[in-house]
Amino acid sequence: MDVIRKFFRAVGENIASIGTTFAQGDAKTRLSYLIFGIGPLMRGQIVKGLAFLSCEALFIWYMVSFGWTYLSKFSTLGTVETHKEHRVTVYGDNSFLILLFGLLTIVLIFLVILVWRMNIEENRYEESLLKAGKKLPANKSVLGSLLDGNFDKTLLALPVLGIFLFTVLPIMFMICVAFTNYDKNHQSPTNLFTWVGLDNFKQLFTFGSSGFGTTFLKVLAWTMVWAFFATFLDYFLGMAVAILINKKGIKFKKLWRTILVITIAVPQFVSLLYVYKMFANDGLVNGYLMKWGWISSPIPFWTDPMLARITIIVVNIWIGIPYMMLIATGLLMNIPEELYESARIDGATPFQMFRSITLPYMLFVTGPFLLTQFTGNLNNFNVIYLLTKGQPQSMKMAENAGQTDLLVTWLYKMTVTNTDYKMAAVIGIMVFLVVAVTSLIVYNMLPSVRDEGGFQ
Amino acid sequence: MEKQQTGSMKRNKMIGNAFAYAALILISIIWLFPFFGLIMQSFRSYDPKVEYGGMVDYIIPKHFSLDNYRFLFSGETNYLRWYGNTLIIAFCVAILQTIIILCVSYALSRMRFKGRTLLMRFWLVLGMFPGFLTLICLYFLLKQFGLTQAGAIPGLILVSVASSGMGYYVCKGYFDTIPAALDEAAMIDGASRAKIFLILTVPLSKPIIIYTALVAFMAPWCDFVMASYIAFGYDKSYNVAVGMQRWVWTNDYQGYFTRFCAGGILVAVPVTILFMFLQKYYVEGVTGGAVKG
Incomplete structure (x- = not known):
């Protein structure tokens, strides 16, 4: 509530300031309301004035040349279908581009309003300086400040632009797609797609043969189970291995660590695809077990749903332990030796020491790390996709979902194999909600957040 | 007794x-x-x-x-080409991504400006969206500039680098540990922010620079999803992961499995050796990142 009140107060203050600046300002300032930066230009602030002016010029050029065309069709996403005239294909509206550039235009309009506001503020500032009898900063120092006082703007300009174009805009686009019927029957540029409101979300929560409900819940449940095991098994086993290597009297510590670390170094697509083949029905493991006469028919590591899930989790331990071992090794050395010393004098067993010294310390220090590991595992694409591709397939599940599919791998299948973009977008939003909600809940439960000095 | x-x-x-x-x-x-x-x-x-x-x-x-x-060197497949592609991508991404992460980290760690926490929170929320959600959109964006299929390699580099600013956590955490007094002393001597960044902060951050570059260098060797989608059917633009996974997943894998192993070895050996050399820095970065969260 406080945030909302603050926001509205800020908006009100801004509008008031715009008004008073206009009422009290001189002709140069008032002219700037229409032509950006004309005030600074007339006062000799060439750099700033040109910057504002070129913003306005670029914006007008963009809107006239194509921004407006796309924006005007934004509410329908296009009406003219691609059709044939005398055996020649005449391309109609492209819904995809209308949606994409429409969004871009909307964002640009907001940005230009922001620039307009800055331009007014600049005028007000310059006038107040002049009224106080001070000099305006020289053009050279305005440019120079980009390497000093305003260095942050120089540093962040390119990264922010990149993130906007390649992350923010695409995410906005996909959120919009969740409210359209963009799928294999509505592919641009041959077909149009349009807004359908909440239909896709209704379909997601429809149970029965036509809906996604059952499949979604199944995949979600497995995603949570997987993330839980993948995170905590790796965590505790990795810590155990680290303690083992750190144990007094163990030699060649570096050698043991190096052996484990090879799994991090070798690209996963090599190691995981090999491991996948190793456990295949005609693979090495089954081959040896049969040769030794332990089993008569191959164990279906990847084709039995339950077994496939267990195998994935086990293989993931193989991937995850070295990583956790590295982290734990560094942290274990930070625990003061006196704590153990005094515990030993009190007659504590190694297990008791682990439970009341090592574990609390580790949990305290690595709490946020555990959270990021968990959310990372919710979206762990590589391990699942390289091992099973989500298989074994199930006829009972919607949209080709397999028994080991996570939400992300399912999303990927929908995008690439089924080209069901609208449902992929809906699933993407669901993944976001799951991650965001877990993060919020867990973050507030973390001891290191609640009590920053707790372990000192 | x-x-x-x-x-x-x-x-x-x-x-x-x-x-x-x-x-x-x-x-x-x-x-x-x-x-x-x-x-x-x-x-x-x-x-x-x-x-x-x-x-x-x-x-x-x-x-x-x-x-x-x-077989791999015989030219019957484009294996060498794929290898070269991956090498080019890995080098470019490592260099550009490191520069961008350094810039962002310095700005967020050392400068105080309006909207700083807002920006950090916004990026945190953005990171909660699954990465492949935007696949189609990125594909069409790149297509507008001709950066798919035949132009997939610059396209892939662009996509990997463009959003890398969001991965600043570990590096910023490191910058936070460099005493601010050093900056202040340099500022009293009349050095500008840019000069402090280039002459003071960057040389002090060798471990974290190596860590960032190493992680960035290793990622393209595993990149399968983005690379296969952007190169889409254009064999010459594949990277090793895209090119070779077919040898395992094709129905004819019986004849190709050993070839995949050999190709995998040729990929794994140099990367592993590089990693082992720089292991110290990797451990430092990973541990620091885990504790900061």
């Missing part, structure tokens, strides 16, 4: 250590076994006159041969 006790304690310790060594040796075998298998299989010929090239139930090949490696 006392002597006996210390004796039994010593014996206990020795038994404990023996168990520990046994466990460690077992772990080492489990961890090394797949790599041992991979190396061995890569020397098994796929030529039916010499040996069966598909899946077999033994590790050590009956005849060691270099057929698989010969």
Whole structure:
């Protein structure tokens, strides 16, 4: 509530300031309301004035040349279908581009309003300086400040632009797609797609043969189970291995660590695809077990749903332990030796020491790390996709979902194999909600957040 | 009496250590076994006159041969091209991504400006969206600039680098530990922010620069999703992961499995050696990142 009140107060203050600046300002300032930066230009602030002016010029050029065309069709996403005239294909509206550039235009309009506001503020500032009898900063120092006082703007300009174009805009686009019927029957540029409101979300929560409900819940449940095991098994086993290597009297510590670390170094697509083949029905493991006469028919590591899930989790331990071992090794050395010393004098067993010294310390220090590991595992694409591709397939599940599919791998299948973009977008939003909600809940439960000095 | 006790304690310790060594040796075998298998299989010929090239139930090949490696270099496939592509992508991404992350980290760690926390929170929320959600959109964006299929390599570099600013956490955490007093002293001497960044902060951050570049360099070798989608069917633009996964997943994998192993070895060996050399920095970065969260 406080945030909302603050926001509205800020908006009100801004509008008031715009008004008073206009009422009290001189002709140069008032002219700037229409032509950006004309005030600074007339006062000799060439750099700033040109910057504002070129913003306005670029914006007008963009809107006239194509921004407006796309924006005007934004509410329908296009009406003219691609059709044939005398055996020649005449391309109609492209819904995809209308949606994409429409969004871009909307964002640009907001940005230009922001620039307009800055331009007014600049005028007000310059006038107040002049009224106080001070000099305006020289053009050279305005440019120079980009390497000093305003260095942050120089540093962040390119990264922010990149993130906007390649992350923010695409995410906005996909959120919009969740409210359209963009799928294999509505592919641009041959077909149009349009807004359908909440239909896709209704379909997601429809149970029965036509809906996604059952499949979604199944995949979600497995995603949570997987993330839980993948995170905590790796965590505790990795810590155990680290303690083992750190144990007094163990030699060649570096050698043991190096052996484990090879799994991090070798690209996963090599190691995981090999491991996948190793456990295949005609693979090495089954081959040896049969040769030794332990089993008569191959164990279906990847084709039995339950077994496939267990195998994935086990293989993931193989991937995850070295990583956790590295982290734990560094942290274990930070625990003061006196704590153990005094515990030993009190007659504590190694297990008791682990439970009341090592574990609390580790949990305290690595709490946020555990959270990021968990959310990372919710979206762990590589391990699942390289091992099973989500298989074994199930006829009972919607949209080709397999028994080991996570939400992300399912999303990927929908995008690439089924080209069901609208449902992929809906699933993407669901993944976001799951991650965001877990993060919020867990973050507030973390001891290191609640009590920053707790372990000192 | 006392002597006996210390004796039994010593014996206990020795038994404990023996168990520990046994466990460690077992772990080492489990961890090394797949790599041992991979190396061995890569020397098994796929030529039916010499040996069966598909899946077999033994590790050590009956005849060691270099057929698989010969195949990779023979030009029958674009393997060398894929390898070159991946190398180019990895180098460019490593350099550009490191520069961007350094810039962002410095700005967020050292400068205080309006909207700083807002920006950080916004990026945090953005990171919660699954990465592949935007696949189609990115594809069409790149297509507008002709950066798909034949132009997939600059396209891939662009996509990997463009959003890398969001991965600033570890590096910013490191910058936060460099005393601000150093900056202030330099500022009193009249150095500008840009000068402090280039002459003071960057040289002090060698470990974290190596860590960032190493992680960025290794990622493209595993990149399968983005690379296959953007190169879409244009064989010459594939990277090794995209090109070689077909050898495992195709129905004809019987003839290609050993070739995949050989190709995998050629990828894994240089990357692993590089990693081992820079392991120290990797551990430092990973541990620092984990504690900061």
